């Protein structure tokens with residue numbers, strides 16, 4: 001066990017955990033940030049996506065010991081009022097079905113738009129193809145990313 | 153428009169015990185007969201156990217309780233929409249709450265596409281009753297006849313005098329009005345909300361990561377647990393040594409019950425790691441089956457199995473003997489897992505004075521009954537709080553995770569959150585059963601279908617046929633029977649049970665028969681339906697006109713038979729009381745068939761929320777296509793070969809075709825939509841692939857068929 005000081009959503013938070021604990025479980029079990037979801041635990045579905053220094057990162061396979069002083073942003077910290085263009089587009093297009101995958105979808109898309117604010121449909125697909133939505137909301141996910149990009 | 157609303161004295165007395173302001177009406181959303189709205193004297197209706205209610209506070213906030221488990225079918229939005237429509241409520245002032253389990257809900261479950269159909273009239277009566285009382289209250293205040301007052305947008309208006317009062321202002325006075333014995337419902341042409349696109353009321357919580365789901369539930373002092381179950385179906389626990397696991401950091405206990413060894417600890421990760429260190433010995437209880445055995449078994453049972461006759465019309469033997477042409481086709485599907493995104497989980501706290509359960513289940517009442525039976529604790533001592541479900545697809549109809557959590561909590565005497573990993577879920581059973589079908593058709597010399605035989609063989613499938621579905625009723629001589637094999641591999645309902653595969657097999661076979669008869673597949677189906685209409689054979693349980701309706705509209709919308717650059721495939725299916733026809737369009741790219749577009753025409757009666765309905769159809773099609781194309785679970789010595797998304801393939805964004813949805817607007821009461829769009833998809837796609845390649849898809853997943861292996 002070791003004490004980790006983590007920069008999460010602009011705050012310094014502490015957790016007493018073992019070095020190999022995935023960031024996902026530190027966020028969920030120790031920091032009470034449950035917006036980041038556990039889907040597969042093996043970097044296949046993207047439900048656990050957070051930003052580490054701006055890069056989309058699958059927190060289920062990212063050990064806490066690797067975080068260091070990096071800035072971690074989770075869905076709870078994406079915007080203060082839930083009004084990031086993607087969050088607004090997700091509501092406008094009414095993307096979610098069960099909703100379980102959507103935090104990961106939004107975080108994946110947010111990283112894409114940060115690096116490429118005007119992606120083509122193809123670029124959106126290539127990126128978003130890495131995230132699974134078991135409910136099959138893929139059409140609306142694609143549309144919402146496009147809509148958000150038009151508002152940036 | 154009729155409805156009765158006599159209240160039992162007992163209920164009324166119970167409610168007057170509470171004080172407060174506003175109008176509160178309690179309802180039994182799910183009663184089988186006409187509803188009986190019951191007036192409360194306070195907003196605290198929920199506190200006295202009337203969890204299904206509609207309340208209007210003096211500030212004008214309208215609160216509607218949604219009693220069904222929410223798993224993405226968006227019932228939490230469509231239920232209140234129906235109430236708000238009749239109430240003439242300002243939708244912006246409507247607040248929706250998820251109800252906890254209540255004894256008064258006799259149909260508090262999600263499954264079988266039945267929620268909206270079941271409650272349609274009751275919900276409308278609820279809204280209309282409240283509106284009636286608000287109008288009466290206003291009329292009394294203004295001393296005008298109620299018939300001169302109207303309601304709109306959360307106001308009652310007397311247009312002759314220009315007077316206007318808000319629902320909030322009227323709520324208190326309305327609560328003094330007697331509950332009417334009959335109310336008039338709106339004409340559907342006056343609907344303002346129903347049939348429109350209304351967004352999911354939980355969107356904001358979903359996109360900001362609020363704790364909505366079972367796995368997000370946290371209770372001070374709770375412990376985390378995982379269970380090691382036998383990896384092979386057919387094995388049982390012999391002995392275990394948990395000493396190494398127990399010595400790991402954060403581990404509180406290792407305990408065993410039934411075939412389970414549970415590791416209990418302070419965090420998910422510590423439990424996950426320690427569980428790998430358990431030393432467990434299992435012993436054989438039943439046969440350890442493999443997919444290879446199943447393939448042989450299917451062939452053997454198909455010819456020699458003990459068949460149960462499901463339906464028999466006319467004389468099939470004679471029909472086949474005198475046939476000009478006989479067509480045979482066989483189709484097979486593997487087991488598949490439900491694998492909802494959110495893995496199974498449940499919270500349980502078994503205390504001396506009662507049990508608290510929290511979590512995602514499609515059948516909360518059943519969960520409580522099972523826990524009650526297991527722990528010998530009366531049901532009224534057990535509470536169940538429903539969370540949002542991260543998908544269900546039928547998996548959460550079974551409550552093994554809830555009973556496990558309760559049993560574990562009773563052993564360790566602590567509040568516990570039991571978590572299944574994705575691997576636990578995928579290898580843990582209750583799969584869609586593997587089935588094989590053999591179809592035979594007899595044609596006379598003019599290409600008429602004179603005989604039809606179907607034998608279904610299933611592994612733990614129950615009846616793998618739906619003997620009264622089309623084309624039953626349209627064929628003079630017909631025999632449908634089935635053979636079942638009992639296995640240790642557990643199965644359960646999977647979205648659109650049985651028909652999720654049967655529909656593909658049947659619709660592909662009808663395509664084969666149409667071709668052999670030299671007829672267009674759409675016309676062939678219409679001819680059969682015309683025959684069923686003119687001279688029905690035996691029992692017909694589907695509505696011929698509704699089926700014809702979706703077939704014709706799908707042909708028209710898709711430009712059936714008129715397109716040169718795509719290969720089209722047709723399919724139509726009746727399931728769970730609704731009708732869906734689909735046309736799939738396939739093109740060849742690099743020598744491989746690619747599904748470009750699917751048209752879907754649904755007749756589900758009145759659409760409640762247009763976007764909600766179209767999401768269900770699109771999701772159903774993506775689900776149907778994905779599982780037909782890619783997914784399978786195979787077994788070796790009773791153990792699943794696939795255990796997570798790296799080796800169990802689910803459809804992804806790049807693989808989804810364009811989807812165009814249409815709805816038949818016929819004014820029939822809603823007949824449900826959570827499942828009916830899924831069954832037709834596999835058949836439409838398989839028939840389009842045949843058109844494009846000349847190859848018939850015989851087995852799911854299609855991706856293992858030869859056409860997907862030959863790259864030019």
Ligand code: FES
Nearest residue numbers: 039040041046060
């Ligand atoms: S949970 Fe991390 S990728 Fe699936």
Ligand code: FES
Nearest residue numbers: 098099133134135
């Ligand atoms: S909305 Fe259910 S998994 Fe994506």
